[in-house]
Amino acid sequence: MLNSSRKFLRTNPASSLMSGSGSNITSASPIMKSAALILSGALSRGSYLEVPKFSSVPEAFYNNLFVKRLFHTSTICKASRVSPAKLARLEYEAQTSNNMDRKAEYLQALFDLEHYQMVVQLVDSGSYSLDHPLIRQIYRTSLERIGGVYQENVPRTNYYSYSQSQQQQQSPPTFTSPPQDNSYIHTFNFPHQPQPVMLPQKLVVTMDDSFFTRFNRVNVTRSFISLLFSLAIVGLFFYLAYYTPNDPTKQKQGGGGLGSMFGQTSYKPITNVETRFNDVKGIDECRGELEEIVDFLKNPEKFNKLGGKLPKGVLLVGKPGVGKTLLAKAIAGEAGVPFFFCSGSEFDEMFVGVGARRIRELFAAARKQAPCIIFIDEIDSLGGKRTAKDPFYSKQTLNQILSEMDGFKSSEGIIVIGATNLLESLDKALIRPGRFDRHIEVPLPDLKGRKEILDLYLKKVPLNPTVNVETIAKKTTGFTGADLENLVNVASIRACTKNKEQISGDDIDYAFDRIVMGIARTSSINVMNEKDKEITAIHECGHALVVLLNQKKSSQLNKDILHKLTIIPRGSALGFTASLPEREVHHMSKQQYLQIIEKALGGVVAEEIIYGKDNVTSGCTSDLQHATNVARSMVTRFGMSELGLIDFTEESSMYQKGPEFSPETKRLIDIEIQKIVNSSYERVRAMLKENESELRKLAKELVKYETLSGKEVLDILEGREVKRSIVGEVDF
Structure with a gap:
């Protein structure tokens, strides 16, 4: 026992x-x-x-x-x-x-x-x-x-x-x-050998396993902690994958976080679009085209009588900021139909097939809400041209949208509106009739359009009655609707910082100069020595005098008007000379291009006349680049040279390969470019040499005041006094 x-x-x-x-x-x-x-x-x-x-x-x-x-x-x-x-x-x-x-x-x-x-x-x-x-x-x-x-x-x-x-x-x-x-x-x-001992057949041994108990207890604890940590990581992953944000345009089945990576997207339309065509200003022609589509959506029976069909796609083409997205919202608001909004970049993720799946889900949701509108912003990010070298997975998203728009599945009552800045980058199969039936070019607003846009935004802010909106519209040639909105916003912020009750003309001018010329670096002008100020003033006055002299002798209806010149550094430039076209520019002649080259060379020629050819500074780098590019365009694109009316454009893009020319042809092109630039240089030198005294006089006043408007420049040249405080004074 x-x-x-x-x-x-x-x-x-x-x-x-x-x-x-x-x-x-x-x-x-x-x-x-x-x-x-x-x-x-x-x-x-x-x-x-x-x-x-x-x-x-x-x-x-x-x-x-x-x-x-x-x-x-x-x-x-x-x-x-x-x-x-x-x-x-x-x-x-x-x-x-x-x-x-x-x-x-x-x-x-x-x-x-x-x-x-x-x-x-x-x-x-x-x-x-x-x-x-x-x-x-x-x-x-x-x-x-x-x-x-x-x-x-x-x-x-x-x-x-x-x-x-x-x-x-x-x-x-x-x-x-x-x-x-x-x-x-x-x-x-052993040294003291005991007698052999007979052991029992069954021997029960109880070991002191305190070590093993402690060891196992530590291992179990570590395993339990590791298990809890792993479960926490998995739980966090699924939380991110199935978290749904409050997004009015789309809800994700689990999606918002990582769920969107796996294509788990359920699109929800916007049903309360408040934008109307009255909110769209400056693009009346586009508005007329889109009003017809709204009539299609409201009264489809009216057009079905004669066999008319609702267009499947509308492509809005234009520069950034002209109002393409605003037009799409106005269509949905006027028609009173559900509006699906998405960006072309949302359809691609790190996993293959996600983009095609999202396209299917988008159109499946749209069919349930038909008639409706699908707006795809920046559609060129998913509808770019296909090549034989492209991997197969990069074509899946485009192939899916082609199939959805004009495939076996019916898409009646669904209008797809796409917006792009680069029409030439889109695949031809995407922009053909039957998919994007209509291509609408959204242009920059003209003078009337800019005035309407400014009136729309200035009504929302307190404006001084002395501000002339038409004057602002005239000097904002080339501004988009987004630029004009930014102009009003910058002026409003500046008025607030000055503790003003209303926005004045000075605030508008400040906002315009900041957008056109860049932010003024006033601290840099304080550390510049007088010699640097003098050189910068000579350079900028050279540009200004060329603009004024060309304005007097020009026979063109459209002339450049000197707006402002300054020696206060703005952006990356030490000085700036701004001139504005007298009216809307629709055509440019050879004489106008030559005047652009002459204006660019005015600064370097002025330095050469005052300081000598060997003392010209490197501040003319951007001017020379601009003059050369304009001359090259005159020779290769516009046929304004002795080489004749031939297109010598050889720049290749990612969508189109340019032609290849022989070395002799390239040499002739370079010779013509050099002729145009050299002849412009001689004319500018003759003009400024003849008016050297005016150049020195204007530069001296510019150093005093640091910034001169176009009217003040005319007053100085005509001998009238500038009624403004002097900042600095120098003799040269």
Whole structure:
């Protein structure tokens, strides 16, 4: 019967396991010998052991020191820091190699297992050199551990001395062969050999598993924390994927966050569009075209009587800011139909097939709401021209929209409105009749249109009655509707910063100069020395005089009017001269292009006349580039040269490859460009040389006031005094 009481023993180190008779351990196989060495090293340290008692087992069995330790295998494994296989490998390398580093590694392993006797015996055998520092250190420490004394200059066999009893205590154990029956008899030959002990057939052993309990507890805790962290990451991923923002144009099934990457998009139309055609100003021709489409949507039966069909697509083409998106909103607002808004860039993601899936979902949602309008802004981002080199997945989105607009599936009652800045970049299959039936060019607003747009935005802000809206409209030639809105907004902000109750003409002028010339860097003018101010003034006055002199002799109906010149740095320029066309420009003659070149050369020629040809500065870089580009266009595009009426345009774009010309043709083109620029230079030099006194006078006043308007320039040249405070003064 199993005794219920359990004994916990702390054994003392046994030093008598390494000696004895019988089959010596040194004659065993390397791995067996290494295992025995590790076992004996672990036993020599002692361990906690719990041994169950059986009534049929003699008491001598439990008194056997080796049997007590043998039960606690977990502690033995823990105590041994070298595996039997590794110890066998180290022994083999030490015996077969003369490398003292390998031998030292083997001795270190024996030392870690506390086999100090074996370390001493191996070193005394003569195959281990004490000249190696690690071997000498291990040998000396092992000798001290077994009670020996390390002595210098003494034969190696006398390096240590210890008693015979100590030698017997350190003798290794020997093992006899196990019996052939199942009696589990294990015989160990110790210096004081006990009698063999018969073990029971079934032996129940209870181990002190506190180490394993702690180890498993730590592992379970770590695993649990890792599991919680993984679940948190997965939960966050799905939260982002299925979070739905408050987007009035589209709701995503799970979409808004990562859900949109997987194409999980459910489009929701805008049903309360408040924009009307009365909100669209300056583009009356486009408005008339689109009003017809609104009539289609409101009264389809009216056109079906004669077989008319609702156009499937309308393409709005124009520069950025002219009002393409506003027109699409006005159509939806006037027709009172659902309006789907999306951008061409929304259909492409990192995964293949997402764009095509979104197109299908968009048209599926539109069919449920028909009649309706789908507006795709920047459609060139998904409808670009296809080439044979394009990967297949880049064509899927375009192929899907082609199929939806004019495929087997019916799209009656759905009008697709696309907006683009680059019509030439779109695929021909997309812009053919049956898909985008109508192409509407949205132009820049004319004088009347700009006045209407300014009236629309200025009604929303407090405006000084002295402000002339028509004057503002005249000098904003080339402005888009978005530019005019920005002009009013900048003027309003400036009036607020000045604590004004109303927007004045000065605020409008400030906003205009900021948009046209850039932000004034007033701090830079304060650190400029007088010489730099003088050079900049001469340069800008050269531009201004050329504009005024050409204005007097020009026979063209359209003339440039000097607006303002300044030496205050704006943007990247140290100075600026602004001139505006007298009226709307629809055609440009050769004389007008030559005047543009002459104006660009006025600055560098003025510096050359005042300071000499060798003292011209690099501030004319952008002027020379502009003059050369205009001359090149005259030769290659407009046929305004002796080469004749031939198009020599050779610039290639990503959509169209330009023609290739022979080196001789290119040389002739360069010669003509040089002729135009050189002849313009001679005319400008003659004009400014003749009016050198006016140039110096105007430059002197410009340094004083830093900024002069066109009217003030005329007053100075005609001898009238400028009624304004002087900023600085210089003589040159």
